[in-house]
Amino acid sequence: MDNKSVKFFSQTNINYQHREPIDISTNSDEKALKHLFKIALESRNFEITQLVQRNNFFMIFQGVIFMGLIQSSHSVPIVSFMICVVGLVTSFFQSRMAAGAKFWQEY
Template sequence: MATSSNPNPSSTSTRPEEADSPVGTLTKAYDFAQRQREFEISQLTQRNNFFMIFQGVLIAGIVQSQGTAAPIITFAVCLVGLITSLLQVGMAAGSKFWQVRWERAAKTTEIWLLEELKDYKRVSNFLTADGDFLTADEKRRLADVNLTAARSTDKIEYDAGAITEANKVEISQGATTWRRWLENQLILSKFSVSRIPIWAAITLSLFWLYLLVPTISINGKTVGPLPGYFNLGVAPLKVEPSTRNGT
């Protein structure tokens, strides 16, 4: 919070209008919630990288062994990979939970700030700029803010799909090729970068489970990766010349 200049260097005093206003405190709360949200996102990236690198090493070991490692080693590696990928699912989901928690806190604080600044010109909103992510009560409160004289020429935007429409205008510039059109459609799909690690971990879990099942035998009979009635198998990428010629 800013302080007024004081001829006495031994003391400083806060301006009365700042001391009586809640805006300074709300700004600090808003900044704190935003920083916590960013912290959770950065932590998700770092933690996810650890799990991905660890599983990458396990996969490299499986590929390098080409199935010739001792059965117990193969089983253990696949089991560790499966457990690790399941832990990765929990980590990614937990990080998303706390990101949403702080995002909600920042959004609530932003609405409080907008209500306090309703009579000021040049006010912008960020987390509340898209009505798709607002409750009915939040929309009503923003509508009340727009009724003030200061907002008559500077409306707070909270329409549904507002961000998508704004991005559509921005990225459609120079979209003259099919590749650019496809890229734009993918961008406008609004994939969640914080949810993708969850699905990546689920995919790795299925991968490790598929490798783990054939390492288990019951009464001397190996459990197949798929039931026989699927009549489904895998073919090698590299075919030997004798096999290619049918001999």
């Protein structure tokens, strides 16, 4: 494979829609490393933004569950118990989602 035909594609915006080709053979190593570092920072920022959006979704869902628990006024104990179980399961999934996001930020 010829060095002149090798192209490196980078993602330059947060939603990964636009790619600009970088010709590695004409760029210096330092410039290529700076560009790769820029891509890594953009990817990390994208993952943090997604973490915040997912976390907001879970918090809204947990708020609705909590309001349902308050509104039930404990008239039927099994309903209150089931609402608490759903809240615990939701909290578990939220913590696993946050752990996965942390993994990708570190990666």
